[in-house]
Amino acid sequence: MNIKILSAELRKLLGRYFKDNNLSYLNELCRDTHPADIVETMKHMSHKEILFIITNIDSNYASKIFSYMKSKQQKKVLADVSDEKIVEIIELMYPDDRVDLLENIPEDRSEIILKKVAKKDREDILTLKSYEDGTAGSIMTSEYASINENATIGEAIAKIRKEAPEKETINYIYVIDNRRKLLGFIPLRKLIVAKSTIKVKDILSKNLIKSYAEDNQEEVAKKMKKYDLSAIPVTDKEDKLVGIITHDDIQDVIIEEATEDFHKFGGVTIDRSDSDYSLKSRGIINMVSKRIPWLLILVFMNIFTGAGIAYFENTIQSAVSLLFFLPLLIGSAGNAGSQSATLTIRAIATGDIKLKDWFNMFLKEMIVAISIGIIMGLAVSFIGFFRVGPEITIIVAITMVINVFFGSIVGMSLPFILTLFKMDPATASAPLITSIADIGGVIIYFSIATWFLKDIISVVS
Amino acid sequence: MNIKILSAELRKLLGRYFKDNNLSYLNELCRDTHPADIVETMKHMSHKEILFIITNIDSNYASKIFSYMKSKQQKKVLADVSDEKIVEIIELMYPDDRVDLLENIPEDRSEIILKKVAKKDREDILTLKSYEDGTAGSIMTSEYASINENATIGEAIAKIRKEAPEKETINYIYVIDNRRKLLGFIPLRKLIVAKSTIKVKDILSKNLIKSYAEDNQEEVAKKMKKYDLSAIPVTDKEDKLVGIITHDDIQDVIIEEATEDFHKFGGVTIDRSDSDYSLKSRGIINMVSKRIPWLLILVFMNIFTGAGIAYFENTIQSAVSLLFFLPLLIGSAGNAGSQSATLTIRAIATGDIKLKDWFNMFLKEMIVAISIGIIMGLAVSFIGFFRVGPEITIIVAITMVINVFFGSIVGMSLPFILTLFKMDPATASAPLITSIADIGGVIIYFSIATWFLKDIISVVS
Numbered sequence: 001m002n003i004k005i006l007s008a009e010l011r012k013l014l015g016r017y018f019k020d021n022n023l024s025y026l027n028e029l030c031r032d033t034h035p036a037d038i039v040e041t042m043k044h045m046s047h048k049e050i051l052f053i054i055t056n057i058d059s060n061y062a063s064k065i066f067s068y069m070k071s072k073q074q075k076k077v078l079a080d081v082s083d084e085k086i087v088e089i090i091e092l093m094y095p096d097d098r099v100d101l102l103e104n105i106p107e108d109r110s111e112i113i114l115k116k117v118a119k120k121d122r123e124d125i126l127t128l129k130s131y132e133d134g135t136a137g138s139i140m141t142s143e144y145a146s147i148n149e150n151a152t153i154g155e156a157i158a159k160i161r162k163e164a165p166e167k168e169t170i171n172y173i174y175v176i177d178n179r180r181k182l183l184g185f186i187p188l189r190k191l192i193v194a195k196s197t198i199k200v201k202d203i204l205s206k207n208l209i210k211s212y213a214e215d216n217q218e219e220v221a222k223k224m225k226k227y228d229l230s231a232i233p234v235t236d237k238e239d240k241l242v243g244i245i246t247h248d249d250i251q252d253v254i255i256e257e258a259t260e261d262f263h264k265f266g267g268v269t270i271d272r273s274d275s276d277y278s279l280k281s282r283g284i285i286n287m288v289s290k291r292i293p294w295l296l297i298l299v300f301m302n303i304f305t306g307a308g309i310a311y312f313e314n315t316i317q318s319a320v321s322l323l324f325f326l327p328l329l330i331g332s333a334g335n336a337g338s339q340s341a342t343l344t345i346r347a348i349a350t351g352d353i354k355l356k357d358w359f360n361m362f363l364k365e366m367i368v369a370i371s372i373g374i375i376m377g378l379a380v381s382f383i384g385f386f387r388v389g390p391e392i393t394i395i396v397a398i399t400m401v402i403n404v405f406f407g408s409i410v411g412m413s414l415p416f417i418l419t420l421f422k423m424d425p426a427t428a429s430a431p432l433i434t435s436i437a438d439i440g441g442v443i444i445y446f447s448i449a450t451w452f453l454k455d456i457i458s459v460v461s
Numbered sequence: 462m463n464i465k466i467l468s469a470e471l472r473k474l475l476g477r478y479f480k481d482n483n484l485s486y487l488n489e490l491c492r493d494t495h496p497a498d499i500v501e502t503m504k505h506m507s508h509k510e511i512l513f514i515i516t517n518i519d520s521n522y523a524s525k526i527f528s529y530m531k532s533k534q535q536k537k538v539l540a541d542v543s544d545e546k547i548v549e550i551i552e553l554m555y556p557d558d559r560v561d562l563l564e565n566i567p568e569d570r571s572e573i574i575l576k577k578v579a580k581k582d583r584e585d586i587l588t589l590k591s592y593e594d595g596t597a598g599s600i601m602t603s604e605y606a607s608i609n610e611n612a613t614i615g616e617a618i619a620k621i622r623k624e625a626p627e628k629e630t631i632n633y634i635y636v637i638d639n640r641r642k643l644l645g646f647i648p649l650r651k652l653i654v655a656k657s658t659i660k661v662k663d664i665l666s667k668n669l670i671k672s673y674a675e676d677n678q679e680e681v682a683k684k685m686k687k688y689d690l691s692a693i694p695v696t697d698k699e700d701k702l703v704g705i706i707t708h709d710d711i712q713d714v715i716i717e718e719a720t721e722d723f724h725k726f727g728g729v730t731i732d733r734s735d736s737d738y739s740l741k742s743r744g745i746i747n748m749v750s751k752r753i754p755w756l757l758i759l760v761f762m763n764i765f766t767g768a769g770i771a772y773f774e775n776t777i778q779s780a781v782s783l784l785f786f787l788p789l790l791i792g793s794a795g796n797a798g799s800q801s802a803t804l805t806i807r808a809i810a811t812g813d814i815k816l817k818d819w820f821n822m823f824l825k826e827m828i829v830a831i832s833i834g835i836i837m838g839l840a841v842s843f844i845g846f847f848r849v850g851p852e853i854t855i856i857v858a859i860t861m862v863i864n865v866f867f868g869s870i871v872g873m874s875l876p877f878i879l880t881l882f883k884m885d886p887a888t889a890s891a892p893l894i895t896s897i898a899d900i901g902g903v904i905i906y907f908s909i910a911t912w913f914l915k916d917i918i919s920v921v922s
Binding site: 032033034036068157160161162164167169170171188189190192193206207209224225226227228229230246247248250251252254255258259261262263265266267268278279280284287288291292294295296298299302303305306307309310313316317320321323324325326327328330331332334335336338339341342343344345346347350352353357361364367368371372375376379380383404429430431434435438442 | 493494495497529618621622623625628630631632649650651653654667668670685686687688689690691707708709711712713715716719720722723724726727728729739740741745748749752753755756757759760763764766767768770771774777778781782784785786787788789791792793795796797799800802803804805806807808811813814818822825828829832833836837840841844865890891892895896899903
């Protein structure tokens with residue numbers, strides 16, 4: 001349904017309800033509309049209207065709506081929903097979604113609510129909650145389809161048919177032994193075409209890709225991408241099946257990690273506990289505090305560049321026209337460096353290059369950087385030719401080649417070095433590379449100039 | 462299987478083959494190993510060894526191996542595989558994968574091969590190939606599970622059982638009318654629990670999310686993410702079902718788009734036709750040509766910064782200590798701008814903010830920028846206090862506030878303006894923002910200085 005029509009429809013219903021107290025049409029509308037659309041419509045509704053819908057519709061629909069809400073939205077709505085309703089909603093949600101939901105309720109209240117949740121669900125929630133943020137365990141769900149190796153295909157299908165409605169996905173049926181140890185899997189499409197009398201263990205695929213609950217979520221995302229999996233089973237250290245991770249959770253991880261890298265590369269501080277990356281909903285103070293740290297660090301670095309300029313004051317005084325080329329020369333070093341860093345960081349993030357590729361990439365970057373440097377040097381000679389004498393032009397051209405080379409090598413190496421020290425390569429942000437290139441660029445430029453112009457300088461001073 | 466063991470195993474087999482000509486174990490190994498692992502192992506093998514495996518194993522395994530290879534790898538191997546073998550492999554591949562494979566064979570040869578492919582497959586390939594790169598049509602597959610609305614559940618299950626082995630996914634069964642018009646879908650898990658005598662049209666979900674073949678792939682990715690879909694049906698303009706897009710294709714799109722944005726933001730030229738983003742396999746000339754354009758454009762912009770400095774030569778001569786603060790002041794403008802641009806570009810890319818949010822974001826950015834500016838101004842006053850007199854310190858502090866404000870506003874606005882003109886917001890790269898901030902920063906700094914120091918300057922000149 002069109003979002004605008006949906007929004008008008010929902011508002012009309014709310015008005016009508018106060019008159020004739022009839023909720024059936026509202027429930028029908030929720031049944032026929034995708035919960036993601038309802039969540040989008042809610043952006044244009046008042047808090048009161050949203051609360052009214054949530055508390056009056058079938059909890060089944062309410063639970064679906066909650067699972068599509070963003071963390072901030074959940075927090076706001078949950079604050080005014082009764083404990084009883086929340087318990088109902090939690091019991092209807094998928095395990096991974098309800099853990100997320102509980103995280104959006106203040107701790108003391110969530111403890112009270114948790115006590116009212118059915119024992120089986122509560123234990124499940126506590127287990128899932130025990131995994132650290134950023135691990136496979138923290139994003140997995142415990143509602144997967146599993147079957148004992150000794151069951152027949154007929155028994156397996158009967159079990160799946162009975163349980164299917166509550167599972168998040170039944171694409172793959174995981175095969176376990178009596179001690180829940182994961183042995184393999186059967187794709188549902190293979191199961192439904194198999195003879196019903198043979199045993200599960202006779203057709204299971206042992207060619208299984210799995211992950212451990214403690215694995216880093218980024219590694220799991222890479223694995224799922226490598227093998228094109230729509231779901232991956234998760235086991236504990238003893239290989240016992242504890243959950244699965246589905247494609248949609250992994251998409252969130254991929255987008256989150258890309259956003260994180262992007263922000264880091266732009267010099268914005270990243271806070272791991274801060275799961276909501278929405279720029280729109282962030283407060284002023286949060287924004288300022290995320291941006292100030294790097295700006296201050298970089299000011300400190302820029303002092304060295306300033307000191308570099310001050311150190312070469314004599315050189316500058318003797319040929320003020322050198323200043324004209326300063327932005328262009330240090331700018332080019334920074335720009336070439338940003339390019340190299342960008343390419344390297346992203347290639348490391350997508351798994352295209354690894355730490356061991358360092359030397360090969362370094363050799364290649366040297367050739368690329370010298371080539372670019374020479375082209376840039378020629379371009380700048382052209383400008384120099386029209387503006388200053390041959391001596392300055394030579395200084396500028398040589399500096400350009402060395403600066404571009406210097407910037408590129410720094411830009412390429414820094415992400416590798418950070419990786420080596422187990423830091424995120426994206427910490428080698430564009431502003432950081434630019435600042436390093438500035439310091440280096442000023443020293444290179446004026447050192448060359450001082451050497452070339454030593455006769456003139458000695459006359460001046 | 463561990464990659465190292467696998468690699469050793471494969472090599473051993475190759476050696477053994479030359480002695481006793483027994484291929485059965487090699488085929489067994491390919492059956493028991495995930496094709497993605499075999500592809501990874503091949504990175505450490507010679508071209509001859511790879512060719513030997515591909516041409517001697519069952520084409521069924523070979524087709525799977527090809528579908529996990531990168532474009533460049535496919536090109537290299539296919540060049541030395543016979544037309545007959547390629548035809549066999551193509552007929553065993555999923556439709557979307559074989560279109561990709563054919564794109565890695567030179568046009569004249571691929572035409573010859575295509576003529577040898579079975580008519581039904583050939584027509585299918587030609588239809589899929591007709592969709593423009595970057596559209597939903599170009600990434601969809603034509604092997605989906607569909608059923609007529611008038612079939613009974615029993616008939617539907619029988620059809621699915623028969624066809625399942627060749628489908629890429631049967632999570633959702635799409636329901637069509639006699640003219641192939643898409644009416645809705647039934648999740649497989651709902652189908653297998655339904656009574657076999659009722660009709661498909663009685664249980665189908667009409668609450669269907671779909672896309673058109675002409676839609677932009679990025680939009681489709683956003684839609685699949687919004688609704689958490691593992692597959693989305695694709696129709697032509699008359700709503701006739703033509704294919705589906707599965708989660709794995711969408712993951713590729715998400716990663717590709719993030720890489721593209723990242724590269725653009727780092728000032729590297731992006732070439733749409735260039736589907737392979739691997740840094741590792743790129744040639745020197747390709748790298749240089751992707752990096753030179755922006756570097757030259759930025760040099761041109763830096764000339765203005767140089768001209769700005771030259772224009773204020775008198776001011777600089779009268780207080781050379783101003784130069785010490787130059788890198789720090791223009792650097793801060795650039796850094797604050799890079800941060801704003803980063804946050805804005807990523808928020809637009811993930812759909813967090815839209816064009817219509819411009820005004821609100823602008824207001825918020827103004828407050829954030831002024832706050833940051835004031836903090837930075839205080840920090841720099843501290844440095845000024847120890848190094849220069851109160852007059853210069855005031856100039857520097859005021860400039861810092863205005864520069865940070867200027868950089869931030871440019872960094873936030875430029876991505877919006879580019880979006881308004883239907884350009885990619887990531888074109889507002891860190892180097893571009895830095896260069897604009899440099900020009901603005903120099904003019905702001907020295908204008909303020911000239912005004913404050915006007916008495917001294919007139920004495921000097």
